[in-house]
Amino acid sequence: MAKKVVKYAVVDAFTDTAFKGNPAVVCWLGDTMKDDKWLQSVATEFNLPMTAYLTPLVDHHSENPRFQIRWFSPVSEFALCGHATLAASHYIFQAGLVKSKTIEFSSLYGILFAKKVSANDGFYIELDFPVVPVLDFNDLDVSAISEILNGATVVDAVKKNAFEDIIVVLGSGEEVADLEPWFDKIKEAPGRAIIITARAPNGSGFDFYSRVFQTR
Structure with missing residues (x-):
């Protein structure tokens, strides 16, 4: 059986300069099923602060696109990561994977939201996260x-x-x-x-x- 290709990108969050900011790997899993051991092994291999895995839960070209997002450091899974969510949102918007300006993420910490905001030099991303006590x-x-x-x-x-x-x-x-x-x-x-x-x-x-x- 032919192996399915998993697309990925390395995104530097919080910067507009290459090789600066806080890096995160964003892996587009699509309909490819991977177990937790594989997810952790890949994150360990990348050895960057965080690897975010994306799986569409509904048609990502719909008016209300929703994705499952999971975050793995090189050693363990995290329940929430801000900079890797920002990186994942950038990847989705930049690659034209959605028509909507708002994305929903289903995560271990609940539903998170990302909004694309137009600007003269491109666009910005606003994240709506739950307050952490x-x-x-x-x-x-x-x-x-x-x-x-x-x-x-x-x-x-x-x-x-x-x-x-x-x-x-x-x-x-x-x-x-x-x-x-x-x-x-x-x-x-x-x-x-x-x-x-x-x-x-x-x-x-x-x-x-x-x-x-x-x-x-």
């Missing part, structure tokens, strides 16, 4: 987090209780950009990931800087 860490050992982050100045820290991500606010955007963490210590940290962020420098053209370090 956070928990304050009043008893969080800030000095331990600072040590994990190689002595970074920790202004605040909270935990996303849905995924146990730790969000750390640093003193400046420059500190976020220049941080060289202890990766071995990050792997020992609890939760799924440590996210560092801070207000972007004046004149940078951005609102904030952010970086993500996966713990598993």
